[in-house]
Amino acid sequence: MEIKGEYQIAAMRGVVWQALNDPDVLKACIPGCEEFERAGENSFRAKIKATIGPVRANFNTILSLEDLNPPESYRLVGESKAAAGFGRGIANISLVETEDGTLLRYDADFKVGGKLAQxxxxxxxxxxKKTADDFFSAFCTSLDPAAYRVDEEPEAATKSAVPKTWLAVAAAAIVLLIWWFLLG
Amino acid sequence: MTKNGMGASVRRKEDYRFITGSGQYTDDINRPNQVYAYIVRSPVAHAHIRDLDISAAVATPGVVAVLTGADMAADEVGSLPCGWGINNKDGSPMFEPGHPPLAADTVHHVGDQIAVVIATSRAIAKDAAELVEVDYDELPVVAGLEAASADGAALVWPDAPGNVCFDWEIGDKAATDAAFEQATRVASIDVVNNRLIANAMEPRSAIGEYDSGKDEYTLYTTSQNPHVIRLLMGAFVLGIPEHKLRVIAPDVGGGFGSKIFHYAEEAIMTWASRKLKRPVKWTAERSESFISDAHGRDHISHAELAMDDDGMFLGLRVSTRANLGAYLSTFGPSVPTYLHATLLAGTYKTPAIYAEVKGMFTNTVPVDAYRGAGRPEASYLLERLVDRAAKVAGLDPIEIRRRNFIKPEDFPYQTPVALEYDTGDYEAAVEKALELSDYDNFESRKNASAERGKLRGIGISTYIEACGIAPSNVAGALGARAGLYEAGTVRVNPTGSVTVLTGSHSHGQGHETTFAQLVTEALGVDFDAVEIVHGDTGKVPFGMGTYGSRSAAVGGVALVNALEKIRTKAKKIAAHLLEASADDVEFKDGQLTVVGTDRSVGFGDVAMSAYVPHNYPLDELEPGLEETAFYDPKNFTFPAGCHICEVEIDPDTGVVQVVRFTAADDFGRVINPMIVEGQVHGGLTQGIGQALYENCVYDESGQLLSGSLMDYCLPKADNVPDFAVTTNVTPCTHNVLGVKGCGEAGAIGAPPAVINAVVNALAEFGIDDMPIPATPERVWQAIQAAK
Incomplete structure (x- = not known):
C-alpha cells in the first residue's frame, strides 16, 4: 500500500535536513514514541506504542537512512515488530527549495503481517496513513507553525467520490465492530 | 411405529442443556491447580528461525514455563501423523513432510506454532508471549496454487519438486480419450473451488492433565473422534499407550470436519502437563482459529465432457490441482482424491471417466475435510459442467440430466471411478423438486421480478455423495491408515434403563435423541430411560467418531446390531422365565410373549432377572445384559438428490439474494425427520455461504487477509430463504437400517444450484460463467463487462 504527501515549510532546506536527522526532533514527532536513539551512523532504534484499529502493541522499530543525498533526499527503511505482527516500509523523502522555504515530499510503500494483516x-x-500524516505534519509544524499540506488527499481526489463524512461514519462503525468482535 | 421410535420427529433431548447454558464444553472445564497456555505463532509465512529468545517471557511473574520446539525434540516428541497415504501415477508414495507440534527450525505458514507460554492466568500467558523474541530469516513464499505451480516457483519443501505432494490418477485414460474422439460435441469448464474456513461456533480448546501417581494422562479436547486422537497422539506423537491415555471430547460446539484432525495443541498440552505436573489449558481465540484450524476446499480444475448429437455423455476428463497447505493434515490427501474424483460420475451414466489430481504444498494453513470434503468440489465441477453441456447440446438443463441419469433398473451400478452405487432414483427426486419448487411457473416469477428491476434466475443440481467410507479393507487398500467401522455397546441396567456407549460423536447432530429412538424402537423401553454416552475413551470401548455423514449409517447400525444381540439374549431369558422355547418368544413393544398365549414378561423383569439371576438358566447363559457390536459396512452409502435454487439479482449493485430454495433428498430411511430437516437447513446455509459469501484470501506474501469475521463473510439468517425440503426415500440396500446419511448433502448440492441460478439470471447479458463466491462486486463487474 502506498502513502504520499507534500508539505510546504517556511524553513531553509538545510534546517529541515538537520531536523530530519535529529533524534530528539523525530522522537517528538512520532506519535506514541517512547524511546528513540541513534543505533549507528545512519540508523535509529525506536520503541513506539501504537494503536492500530483493534491492535495495541509496543513496536520495536529499526530505521535506517539509505541513499543519503544531503540536503536533497534520502530513503528511510523501517521495520517494526511486535507480538501483534510487523510492519515494513520504505519511504522516499525529498526536499525541494522553493521561494517560501522548503517543499517536503514523501512517498512510502509498506506492508504488514501477522495479526495486523489478519x-x-x-x-x-x-x-x-494517519500515523504518517501525523508524523509529517508534526515534523513540519515543529519547524514552522504555519507549515501546510499542499497536495490533495489522493484518495479523495481521484479514487472515490464518496463524501468524506460518510467515510468517517463507516470508519467509526468498523472500529466499533472490531471492538465488539475482539471483546465479545 | 413405536412412539418416539424410528421415524418420529422427537424433540432433541440435548437441547435443554444447550439452550439453558448448562452444556459442558471443554473451556467450561477447569481442573485443580490448572495453568494456562498461549501459543506463540509465526507472523510470517516461511522463514528459518534464526534465534528464539524466551528469557524475558520466562522472567515474567506468573509464568510457569516457556517451552519450544527444542524442548520437544529433546523429549523425542514425534511428528503429527497423516492418516491417509496417496500413491503417485507411477506407484511411488506421496511426499510426506514432518510436522512437529512446535516448529523446530523453520516455520511454513502464518500461524505455525513456535513456542508455548504457560502461566497462572490466560492474561499473563498472553502478555508474556509478547516478550518472546523471534528472529526470522525469511524465505520465499508460495501462497496459493497458481504461485506454487508457476515455473521456477519457490519450494515449500526442498524435497518436493514443483511443490507437488502427489500426482495421482483414477479411471481409464485410453477409454476416455477414445470417447472424446467419437464425440460430436464437447463442453468444457474451468472452475476454482473457493477456499473456506469452517468457523465452528466453539473455538478449539484442549486441557492436558497428568496423574503422576498412576502415570496416566487425560486430554479434554474439542474433537469429533476422541478414539482417533488417542491413537494418533498416543502412538505416533507422544508414545503413550492407550491404557495410560484417556481422551474426552465433551459437548462440542460444531465441527464441520475441522475438529476431526489431530492438532498440535492437543499434543502440546498433554506433553506440557507431564513436564509441569499440572493441568494445562488452551483455548483458541477466534483470530487464532482462522490461522490454526484446517481450512477446506481450494481446488483449481479443468474439465471436459464429451457428448454425442443427442447430448448423451460419452466421456469425462478432469484435471485438478488441490491445495494441501504447508503440512499434511490428518486426512488431507484423501479429500481431493478418493473423496473427490471417485464422485465424478455423479448421477450420470458416463461410460468413461479419467481424472488426475495434483496435491500441492503452499505456505498456507493445512487444508483438510470441511462439510462434504471432496464431494462438494466434485459436485460443483460436474453440475456446472452439465449446465454448460446443456447449452452446447441445445437441451434444457433438466432434460440433459434426465437423458443421462443412471436409471432405477441399473442398480447396483458400477461407475468408471471405483464406486458401486447400491440404489437410488434420481428422476423421482427431480420430479419432487420440480413440483415443490413450482418450477413450471418460474417465468411468471421472473416477470414479476423484472417489473421490480430485478434479474431472476433458476438453477438446478442433481448431486450424489458417498457417505460412511467403507469397507475398511478396501479403504486400507486405497491408502487409509485407520479402520472405518464403528462400535456400539448397549448396557441394560438392572432396573431396565439403558445406557448406550457409542463410538460416534455428537457435536450438534443430535445423537442423544436419534440413537435413543433406535433403542426405544428395538427394546420398547421408555425414551427417557435411555442415556447415550459418547466422546470419552474411558467409557466407550472403541470408536472412529463422526465425520462424512457416517453416524447413522455406521454408528447407528453398530448400535442396532448390539440391540439385536440384546433382543436375542432377552428372548432366551424370557423363555426360561416363561418355560417356553426361545424360538416361540416374540419381543414387541417391551413385552416378551410366548406366541399364541397370554404368557408374557416385561423387558424390565428380564433385565432384573439377568442381574439377580435367582431364577435364571445359569448353565446356558451368563448373567448380565450388555452387548457390544462392531460394524464394518460393506460399501459406502449414496445419498443423492435434486436442489433447485432461485435467485434475484440487483443489476445496479450486483447483490444476489437467494429467494427460493428447494431440496428433494434421498437419505434412505429417516430416523428423525425433524433432525434431518435441521441438518439439511444447516448444510444448505453453508452451501449458500460458499456460493455467495465465504472466501479465504491470502496475499502473495502468505498473509491471511480474510482473517476475521469482518473480512470472512459467513452467511446470516437474512441471507437464506425459507427452505422447502422434502425427502425421496430409496432405502440403502446393505445396512439393516436402510439409512444413508444426511449431514453434508446441503453443502454439496447447494453451491452448483446457486451458481447455476446466478448464471441463468445473467444469461440475457451473454454471461455463462461466474466465479465462486458470486460476490456483489464480481456480479456487478461481469454485468458491466458484458454491457
Missing amino acids: VGSRLVVGAT
Whole structure:
C-alpha cells in the first residue's frame, strides 16, 4: 500500500535536513514514541506504542537512512515488530527549495503481517496513513507553525467520490465492530 | 411405529442443556491447580528461525514455563501423523513432510506454532508471549496454487519438486480419450473451488492433565473422534499407550470436519502437563482459529465432457490441482482424491471417466475435510459442467440430466471411478423438486421480478455423495491408515434403563435423541430411560467418531446390531422365565410373549432377572445384559438428490439474494425427520455461504487477509430463504437400517444450484460463467463487462 504527501515549510532546506536527522526532533514527532536513539551512523532504534484499529502493541522499530543525498533526499527503511505482527516500509523523502522555504515530499510503500494483516489490512491502511500524516505534519509544524499540506488527499481526489463524512461514519462503525468482535 | 421410535420427529433431548447454558464444553472445564497456555505463532509465512529468545517471557511473574520446539525434540516428541497415504501415477508414495507440534527450525505458514507460554492466568500467558523474541530469516513464499505451480516457483519443501505432494490418477485414460474422439460435441469448464474456513461456533480448546501417581494422562479436547486422537497422539506423537491415555471430547460446539484432525495443541498440552505436573489449558481465540484450524476446499480444475448429437455423455476428463497447505493434515490427501474424483460420475451414466489430481504444498494453513470434503468440489465441477453441456447440446438443463441419469433398473451400478452405487432414483427426486419448487411457473416469477428491476434466475443440481467410507479393507487398500467401522455397546441396567456407549460423536447432530429412538424402537423401553454416552475413551470401548455423514449409517447400525444381540439374549431369558422355547418368544413393544398365549414378561423383569439371576438358566447363559457390536459396512452409502435454487439479482449493485430454495433428498430411511430437516437447513446455509459469501484470501506474501469475521463473510439468517425440503426415500440396500446419511448433502448440492441460478439470471447479458463466491462486486463487474 502506498502513502504520499507534500508539505510546504517556511524553513531553509538545510534546517529541515538537520531536523530530519535529529533524534530528539523525530522522537517528538512520532506519535506514541517512547524511546528513540541513534543505533549507528545512519540508523535509529525506536520503541513506539501504537494503536492500530483493534491492535495495541509496543513496536520495536529499526530505521535506517539509505541513499543519503544531503540536503536533497534520502530513503528511510523501517521495520517494526511486535507480538501483534510487523510492519515494513520504505519511504522516499525529498526536499525541494522553493521561494517560501522548503517543499517536503514523501512517498512510502509498506506492508504488514501477522495479526495486523489478519484483523483487517484495509483498516491498517487508514491507520498507517494517519500515523504518517501525523508524523509529517508534526515534523513540519515543529519547524514552522504555519507549515501546510499542499497536495490533495489522493484518495479523495481521484479514487472515490464518496463524501468524506460518510467515510468517517463507516470508519467509526468498523472500529466499533472490531471492538465488539475482539471483546465479545 | 413405536412412539418416539424410528421415524418420529422427537424433540432433541440435548437441547435443554444447550439452550439453558448448562452444556459442558471443554473451556467450561477447569481442573485443580490448572495453568494456562498461549501459543506463540509465526507472523510470517516461511522463514528459518534464526534465534528464539524466551528469557524475558520466562522472567515474567506468573509464568510457569516457556517451552519450544527444542524442548520437544529433546523429549523425542514425534511428528503429527497423516492418516491417509496417496500413491503417485507411477506407484511411488506421496511426499510426506514432518510436522512437529512446535516448529523446530523453520516455520511454513502464518500461524505455525513456535513456542508455548504457560502461566497462572490466560492474561499473563498472553502478555508474556509478547516478550518472546523471534528472529526470522525469511524465505520465499508460495501462497496459493497458481504461485506454487508457476515455473521456477519457490519450494515449500526442498524435497518436493514443483511443490507437488502427489500426482495421482483414477479411471481409464485410453477409454476416455477414445470417447472424446467419437464425440460430436464437447463442453468444457474451468472452475476454482473457493477456499473456506469452517468457523465452528466453539473455538478449539484442549486441557492436558497428568496423574503422576498412576502415570496416566487425560486430554479434554474439542474433537469429533476422541478414539482417533488417542491413537494418533498416543502412538505416533507422544508414545503413550492407550491404557495410560484417556481422551474426552465433551459437548462440542460444531465441527464441520475441522475438529476431526489431530492438532498440535492437543499434543502440546498433554506433553506440557507431564513436564509441569499440572493441568494445562488452551483455548483458541477466534483470530487464532482462522490461522490454526484446517481450512477446506481450494481446488483449481479443468474439465471436459464429451457428448454425442443427442447430448448423451460419452466421456469425462478432469484435471485438478488441490491445495494441501504447508503440512499434511490428518486426512488431507484423501479429500481431493478418493473423496473427490471417485464422485465424478455423479448421477450420470458416463461410460468413461479419467481424472488426475495434483496435491500441492503452499505456505498456507493445512487444508483438510470441511462439510462434504471432496464431494462438494466434485459436485460443483460436474453440475456446472452439465449446465454448460446443456447449452452446447441445445437441451434444457433438466432434460440433459434426465437423458443421462443412471436409471432405477441399473442398480447396483458400477461407475468408471471405483464406486458401486447400491440404489437410488434420481428422476423421482427431480420430479419432487420440480413440483415443490413450482418450477413450471418460474417465468411468471421472473416477470414479476423484472417489473421490480430485478434479474431472476433458476438453477438446478442433481448431486450424489458417498457417505460412511467403507469397507475398511478396501479403504486400507486405497491408502487409509485407520479402520472405518464403528462400535456400539448397549448396557441394560438392572432396573431396565439403558445406557448406550457409542463410538460416534455428537457435536450438534443430535445423537442423544436419534440413537435413543433406535433403542426405544428395538427394546420398547421408555425414551427417557435411555442415556447415550459418547466422546470419552474411558467409557466407550472403541470408536472412529463422526465425520462424512457416517453416524447413522455406521454408528447407528453398530448400535442396532448390539440391540439385536440384546433382543436375542432377552428372548432366551424370557423363555426360561416363561418355560417356553426361545424360538416361540416374540419381543414387541417391551413385552416378551410366548406366541399364541397370554404368557408374557416385561423387558424390565428380564433385565432384573439377568442381574439377580435367582431364577435364571445359569448353565446356558451368563448373567448380565450388555452387548457390544462392531460394524464394518460393506460399501459406502449414496445419498443423492435434486436442489433447485432461485435467485434475484440487483443489476445496479450486483447483490444476489437467494429467494427460493428447494431440496428433494434421498437419505434412505429417516430416523428423525425433524433432525434431518435441521441438518439439511444447516448444510444448505453453508452451501449458500460458499456460493455467495465465504472466501479465504491470502496475499502473495502468505498473509491471511480474510482473517476475521469482518473480512470472512459467513452467511446470516437474512441471507437464506425459507427452505422447502422434502425427502425421496430409496432405502440403502446393505445396512439393516436402510439409512444413508444426511449431514453434508446441503453443502454439496447447494453451491452448483446457486451458481447455476446466478448464471441463468445473467444469461440475457451473454454471461455463462461466474466465479465462486458470486460476490456483489464480481456480479456487478461481469454485468458491466458484458454491457
